[in-house]
Amino acid sequence: MGIGEPALHERPVGVAPSGGVPLRAQLSAVEFALFAQFGIRHDLQANTQLFRRGDVGTSMFIVVSGAISLDFGAGLAPKQLLCNDFFGELGLLIERHPRSCDARASCDSVLLxxxxxxxxxxxxxxxxxxxxxxxxxxxxxVSSEQRLIGQLSRRNQELEAALGNLYSTHNELTNTRELVYSDDLTGLNNRRALTAYLQRSHRSGKRPQGLLLIDCDDFKGLNDVHGHLVGDQALQRLGRILNSVAGNDDIACRLGGDEFCILLAQADVDCLARVADFILEAARGWGSDPRAAAEACSVSIGMALVDEGHHWNDTYSRADKALYEAKRRGGNRAQWFVDRSSGQRRLG
Incomplete structure (x- = not known):
């Protein structure tokens, strides 16, 4: 089981440099390709009215071809939207949000x-x-709404209410992002978060130096004898142990089931062995606590140093084989990869 090497992604269009003038509300090529898979096509003739100011909005639109004119009234200059521009996003993000402008096709146009x-x-x-x-x-x-508040004092209350909704939506988005990258049961990072971590390290050139793959011994037996609730509690305990040893630049993940990993930003042979020993001893300590006797579950660990000359999948494969060897030898231990063809212990 391996995780592919991340590829570099293009910078999305429409992101202004810090402190600069905001750019158009425009999708990048990657975003447009994704949104186009699920958009509903609309062919509009010139001068067709799409919606009016005050209409309740429930969706957003993307310009595929042609041009759309947005009229905000109140002496403000109309805005002309072209290919890949999007608009009406508040109708999508805030339930039943009133449209703030009139939208009309300036010429024959296609929308999603x-x-x-x-x-x-x-x-x-x-x-x-x-x-x-x-x-x-x-x-x-939010930036646009804040500028409008300064320009249109008579709409202060309405816009401040909209900002409150936006801040609430932003908080919900933050929570959603945490859910996307977090494991529900243990609170550790998940596979998506691991992939993002690898992408960041790949772009920055600061690859992690040590990898530990951790797996519970006879976890199926624990579930069969004591039930899945006890099994979940064992996973949560292991999650707390791994979280305690991961530093700010490291990442601890639950890969699925009873499989976990830790990537250490700074590590050598001794450091990786010390971390593995700590995890083993902490897991063994479960059995000494009579209140958690039913949750006692030893672990096996595969260790590998990340070699700059190796592809990430190769490092992952070596740690996985080391983990398998630890289990083959009875579990409750940490193991380096052994190259059986040469009989040499391999760390990378």
Whole structure:
């Protein structure tokens, strides 16, 4: 079981440099390709009215071709939207939000409509891309609303209420992001978070130096004898142990079932062995606590140092084989990878 080497991604269009002037509300090529899979196509003739100011909005739109004019009234200049621009996102993010402008096709145009139902399908398809889209979209909208508050004093109360909704939505988005990258049972990071961690380290050139793969011994037997609730409690205990040894630059993950891993940003042979010994001793300590006797479950650990000359999958494979060897030898131990073809212990 391996995790592929991350690829570099293009920077999304529409992100202004820090402190700069906000750019257009425009999708990147990656985002457009994703949204196009779930959008509902609309062909509009020139001068077709899409919606009016005050209409209740429940979806957002993306311009595929042509042009859409947005008229905000109150002496403000109309805004012209072109290919890949999106608008009406508040109708998608805030339930039954009134439209703040009139939208009309300036010429024959093609739009994609993203509804609530299809947006949830987008999240299921590619949560990381959607989370990034929402974060920068909310930041742009909040900034825009704040400027309008200064320009239109008569709308202060209405806009402040909208900002309150946006901040609440932003908090919900933060919680959603935590759910996307967190394991529900243990609170550790999950596979998505591990992949994101590897992508960041790949881009920065600061690859982690040590890998531990951890697996509970006879976890199926524990579930069969004591039930799944006790099994869940054992996983939670192990999660707390791993979280306690992971530093700020490290990452502890539950990969699924009773499989866990820790990537250490700074590690050598001695450091990795010390961390593995601590985890083993902490797990053995379960059995000495009479209140947790039913949850006693030893662990096996596969250890590997990350070799700059090896692909990530190779390092992962070596740690996985070391884990298998630890289990073959009876479990309750940490094991380095042994290259049986040469008879040499391999750390990388």
């Amino acid at each position: 409509e993203i509804t609530h139902a299809n947006f949830h399908r987008l999240i299921d398809q590619d949560p990381a891309t959607v989370v990034f889209f929402l974060r920068r979209t909310l930041a742009r909208v």
